Amino acid sequence: MRFSGLRVLWEGLTGNRGWEPHWRDPAPKSEYDVVIIGGGGHGLSTAYYLAREHGITNVAVLEKGYLGGGNVGRNTTIVRANYGLPGNSEFYSHSLKLWEGLEQELNYNVMMSQRGVLNLFHSDGQRDAFARRGNAMVNQGDDAILLDREGVRRLVPYLDFDNARFPVHGGLFHPRGGTARHDAVAWGYARGADRRGVDLIQNCEVTGIDIENGRVRGVQTTRGAIRAGKVGIVVAGRSSQVAAMAGMRLPIESHVLQAFVTEGLKPVIDHVVTFGMGHFYISQSDKGGLVFGGDIDMYASYAARGNLPAVEHVMEAGMTLMPMIGKARVLRSWGGIMDMSPDGSPIIDRTDVEGLYLNCGWNYGGFKAVPASGHCFAHLMATDRYHEAATGFRLDRFRTGYGIIDEEGTGAQHNLH
C-alpha cells in the first residue's frame, strides 16, 4: 500500500477500514542468506539496504522484543553531520544526505525537520575548536556557519546572555541539522524491508551463534535454530553479550544515558541548541514537548534507567543557559543503554569469524547514523568491502593505533566520550 494524502482522504471517507499491516509477522524459516541480529534502527536499515541496494532479500531480522524497541525509540531525535575528524565526517555527511530523501525513499513520513543545530561556545579556545570542526564540515561539503554573540542572540534570543555562569561567546550553526520522528524511522525501514521480502521476526532472542571451522553457520534462537550464510550483529546496548556468543570480547562498556520530555508547550524553541559546557541539548518536538538530554550517568549499566545526579545536572545546565524553560515540567524521563567505545566512535567491521559482521559502539550518536549505518553495513555484508563512507570504523584501530577517532580527545576511558 502506498501512503499519500489522497490515501488518507480515501480511507477517511470509507471508514478507515482499508489500512493494511505495516509489516508481516512471519514464522522464522530454517535458513536465510543473511541473518541480522537486532531489529532496532540500525538492524532494520541494514536489512532494508541489503534488499534495496544489493538485491539480497532472503534476510531475517531477529528481534528479541519489539521492532524499534531499543535506542531508536528512546533518544533525543537529533540528526546532524557536524563532526570534525576524518572517518566521522564522511560517514555522517553520507547519513545526512540519506536522511534528506528518506520520506520519499521509504514512502513514510519520518518528519525529518532541518531546523538547524546550534552548538554554543563560551571561550576563544572553544571558538577555535569549533572553527576547526566547522571548517572540516565545509571541507566535507556540509554546511557550517560561525556566529558571534550577536548572531546567536538573533537566532535564540531567549538564552541568558547576561548572567549565565558561562556566557555565550558565539556558536557554530549547522542549518541542515535538525530532528526526526524517531519511531517513524524504525517503522519506515521495517515497512520498506518487509515489502522487499525481508522477514522481520519479533520476540525472537538469539541465544547462540553457530561457528564451524572459523565460519559462521547460523544462530540459535528462542524460536529454534536458523542457518545463515552471513550474520550481522547490530545490537548496540547488548553488543558485548551477543559478541560473547561468538567468543569475542569488545572494546565496549555499556552506560545509561537519560533523556527527558516536558509537557506540551506552544512553540518556543525552533532549533536544536547544544550547550557543551553543561552537556545539554534541547529541541522542541512538533507535539510541543521540550526534548532534551545531557551526559551519561557515568557508570556501567544495563538498567535503561538512571539516577538523580545526572537528571539534576541536565536541568541545572538548562536553567543557567535558558532560564525561560524553568516553568516547563518534565513529564517523562527515560534511559537508553549506550555502547560506549574507547574513542567515542563506532565500529562497522568484519570479525575474525568468516561471515560474521559487527556493527556497534555508537556511544550516544546512533540515531542520526541510522541510515548510513545500515547503508554501509549492508554494503560491507554484501560485498565484503568497506563502503567509502565507512572505512574508518575498524575494530582493530585500538590495537594498532591507526585511525583512532577521538572527537572529544578524552582517551581510552569509555564513559568520557
Place this chain on the structure above:
Amino acid sequence: MRVAGKGLLAGARPVTFSFDGVRYRGLEGDTLASALLANGVRLVGRSFKYHRPRGVLTAGSEEPNALLTIGRGAGQEPNVRATVQEIYDGLEARSQNRWPSLGFDLLSVNDLAAPFLGAGFYYKTFMWPKSFWEKVYEPLIRRSAGLGALSREANPDRYEKAFAFCDVLVIGGGPAGLMAALAAGRAGADVILADEDARMGGRALAESWEIGGRSAHLWVDDVLAELAAMENVRLMPRTCVVGAYDQGTYGALERVGQHLPRSGSARPVECFWRIVARRAVLAAGALERPVAFRNNDRPGIMMAGAVRAYLNRWGVAPGRRVAVFGNNDDAHRTARDLVAAGVHVAGLIDSRHDAPRARDFRVWRGAVVCDSAGRKGLENITIRTARGKEKLQADCLAMSGGWNPSVHLACHMNGRPVWRRDIAAFVPLPGAVPGLEAVGAANGAFSTAACLREGAEAGARAAEALGFGAAVPDLPEAEDDPCRIAPLWSVPGRGRAWLDFQNDVTVKDVKQAAAENFRSVEHMKRYTTQGMATDQGKNSNVAALAVLADATGRSIPETGTTTFRPPYSPVSIAALGAGAQGKGFAPERFSTSHAASVEHGAPMIEAGLWYRPSYFPKPGETHWRQSCDREVRMVREAVGVCDVSTLGKIDLQGPDVGAFLDFVYTNTFSTLKVGRVRYGLMLREDGFVMDDGTCARLGENRWLMTTTTAAAGEVMRHLEWVHQALRPDLDLRFVSVTEQWAQFAVAGPKARELLNGLLDAPLAQADWPFMACGAVSVLGVRGRLFRISFSGEQGYEIAVPARFGDSLFRELVARAEALGGGPYGMEALNVLRIEKGFITHAEIHGRTTAYDIGMQGMVSEKKDCIGKTLSQRAGLMDPDRERLVGLKPVGAVKQITAGAHLFNRGEAPVRVNDQGYVTSVGFSPTLGHMIGLAFLRRGPERIGEVVRLVDHLRGIDTECEVVNPVFYDPEGGRMRG
C-alpha cells in the same frame, strides 16, 4: 454549586480569583477545580487534537483535562492542574490551547475532520512536495500543537533543592499511609510522611464512611495530631514523591509556595527533595478509571470518586441532575452520597446484571451508557439495555470503571506490575524496588479496613527490620466491603469512544493500530500517542491495553504494560535545576589578584572554573590588541607580572617521590637535584599526552608539581589512582596546594631587578640559574622562587601563602610599572608562549602524542611509565601523522586563524586533501606579523614549504610558510641569561 452543610470547608475564608478574566469566589481550601465547579463552570479546556470541549474529570494530580495557565508576565505557569492548584486571593487562571476563546475555538474544526486524523495519519502524508515539510506542514502542526505557553522570559521565581534522610519513608497520607507512619513513628523510627495533597487523609477526606466509629476526617485529624507531636516524624504535605531510585533514594517535589501569591514572598515556589530512606511504604492509593463509550469526553462527565470528593470534601455538587455509570459498587456509593446530600440522582447505570438494587434512585442493571450529548457540557446520556436504548437527562455523569492501584513508584526500577484478575487491575510486584513495600489501595486492597491493616503492619515491619521494637497499632473499625467488579473497558458501538482524553485517542485508534500490526503495547502507544499526554496514561492506559488485548486476541497480562518512568507527576525544570540559574551552575574560582586586576580595568574571562584577566588596558587603548601588543613588548623589553596561581600545584613528600614521578612522567625525575626544576610530560595510559608542567625538588623528600590550569583535577585524580592502585608499594604522600599558594610570574630582562627590590636577600646570578628553585623571604614573608619561564624571557615565579597574594601582586605591579613594565593578561601570555612554540591544551587536546608535538625524545627508554607502551604503537609513531609546526603568513592576506585547515598549494580545500589544521595564533609584535602553531601531516619534514590555509567560516584563503614552531630566540639564550 456548593451544597449547604456539606464538606470540610465550613467557616473557611472566602477567596477571590479569576478564570479567563471572570472573577469568581471560592473558599480557602478549595482547589481551582472545586471552586470552578462550585461556581457552575464546566467548560475549562480543549483537547489536544480535536479541540473538543473539556471539563474537570478528576480530583487529583492525574487530571488530563483541566490544565490552566496561572499568572501573567515572566512567571506565568502553563499546564497547571486545576485539581491540584489551591486558590488564593488574586489568583489569575486562563484556559489554553484555544483560539480565539475557550467557548469558540476555531481549531475545533479538527473534530469534523476526525476521519482523516486517525492514528498515525501524519506518517502517511505531508510528504509532498518535499520542501513543504519545514516550510508549510511543520509550522502549521507546531502552531496548532502544544498546550500552554511559556512566557519566553527568564524564570523570576525562587526554587530550591534539599536532601532529607529517614528510616522509613511513607508515601501517601491516606488511611494506609497514616497507619504505617503511626506504627513506624511509635516504634521510634525516623519517619517522613509525604502526601501530594495539601491536606492529608487521602480518600478519608473524600468519602462519607467512618473510621473508629466517627467521621473518617476526624480520625485523620487525631492521627495527624499524634504524628505531628512526635519529634521523629516529619509530615510533608504538598509533597509528591515522584521517583524511586537506587539504594533507597526517592525524588519528591514539595509545593512550598505554589498555593500562595508570588509577590513579595521569600518562600520558594517549589523544593525538590532527594529523600534517602532505609525503608519505604508505598501507600499511594489508587486511581479510578473511566469507561470508554461514545462521546464519553464531554464536560460534566467525571470520575465517580471525584464526584464524591467534590461533594464530601469540598461540599460541591458537580451537577444538578447527576447520573452514575459503573461496573462496581463504588457507583452505588456515589449515588448514595449524592442522595444523602440532597442532589438529584437521575439514575444509576450498572453494567452488572447482578448489581445491587437501591431504594432512593433508579438502577438500570446490566445496562451501559452508550452515548452522550451536549455541545459544551453534558445534557443527556443514552442508556442501552437489553430492551433497547433510552435517553436520560443529566448535566453530570459520574463514571467508575474500577480502580487502578498507583503502582508507578514500585515499577520505576524496571519491575513490571502483576495482573490480578479478581480486582481487574495491576498490582506492584513485591520486591521490585528494594526496601519498598506497597500497601492498601496501591497494593490492590480496596477496603478501608484492609488499608488500615496493611499500612499498620507494613509500618511496623519496616521499623522492626531496622531494629526498632515495633508493635502493630490497634486497628480502628472501618468498612471492609469486598471489591465487586465486572470488567468493563469499552462499550461496543459506533462512533468515537475516548480512552486518552487529552491526546484524543479513541478505541478506534487502538483497533486501527492493531490492524496495522502495531500489536505490541509499546508500538500501539507510540503509534496512537495513547498514554503520552500529561497524565502519562494514568487515566487510560489499562483500558487501552484491554482494548488492544481484545483486538489482538490476547489476555491483558499477555499484552503487558508500557514502562513506568519517573516522574510520577511532572516536575518543573526550575525545581530540578534549582540553584543553577545565573552563576550557580558551577563554582566560581577567583585568584588572589582578582580584585586588583578588576581595579586595573582588566576584563576577566572564564578559564575553566577560574576567572583570569584578559589584558590590562591603559588609558587611550581602545582595542584589546593594543593592550596585548604593549604587554608583550613590555615583557620582552622590561618586565611583566602575571598571576599563574590557577595552575595546579601538588605538594609531594616521601622517600619514593622520585620513583613515583619517574612512573607518571615520560622523562626521569629521580635524578633531579634538590633546588632544581624540570619540565615533564605526562601521558594517559593509551599513549596520548595528558598534561605537561614542571616539577620542583624543594628538598630531599619534598617536591612540588605544577599542572596546567585545565588538567589540575584530572592530574590529581590520576596521581591518586597510580599511587593507590598501581604503586601502593611507593612511600609517599601528596596533596593539592593550588588554593594555598599565590604564585606570580615575573618575566623580562628587568625581572631580577624587580625581585631584588622585594626579596630580603638579593638573588645572586650564580645561585639562581635557569630552572633553579628554593625558599626566599619576600618582605618578611616566607615564599618560594622558581626560575622558570613560559614567556621565553628571563623569568621567575614567586609564590607566597595565598593570604599574601593580593598585597604581593599589587607590590609586584607597582614595582614593575616603576621599571617600565606592568601586569600582563592571558592574551599577552598566549602570544608570548606561541612566539616560543610552547604548547597548551590547544595543542595537547587529547589526540596528540609526544611524537606529534616533537617530544618523543622525552619518553625515556630506560624505564617504564604510564602510557609508554601504547605510545609506541605503530599508528602513534607513523610519520604521516599530523605533527607540530609553526606557520608564518606569506600570502596576500597576512592572516592566520585558529581552526583553519591546511592544504597543499593548488589543491582544493576538501576533506580528502586535508593536510592539517591551525591550533593557536597571535600577532607577534616582536616579529611584526602573525604567527601560528599547527599540526601538519609529516610536518617537521616540511619546514620551508608553503601551504594553503583555508578558513571557510571566516572567509580566509591564503598561504603560509611552514616554519620551526619556536619563532623567537630558538636557542633560549634570553631565558637562560
Place this chain on the structure above:
Amino acid sequence: MRIPCPICGERDRREFYYKGAAVALDRPGPDAGEAAWDAYVYLRENPAGRTRELWYHEGGCGAWLVVTRDTVSHEIFGAELAGEADV
C-alpha cells in the same frame, strides 16, 4: 545511588568519580605484548550482572575503591580500597 566508602561510610554517588572495570588494576608489564595491552586498556568484559569496578571518592576521602555492583539492578554488594583489593 549510594556507595559504601570503607573509610567514610555510605555516601551519595555525587561524591564519586567512576573510572571503569577493575581490570585496570592488573597493569601488564611493558613487554606483555600487544594483545595484553589491548585487553588492558580497551577490551572489556562488560557483564550484564555483577561486576567489579573502580570508583574514586573525589568529593570525600580521596580513596580509590573497588566496588562490586550489579549493572542490571544497580545493587551494590560492597566496596574495598583499591590498594587492598585482589587484582
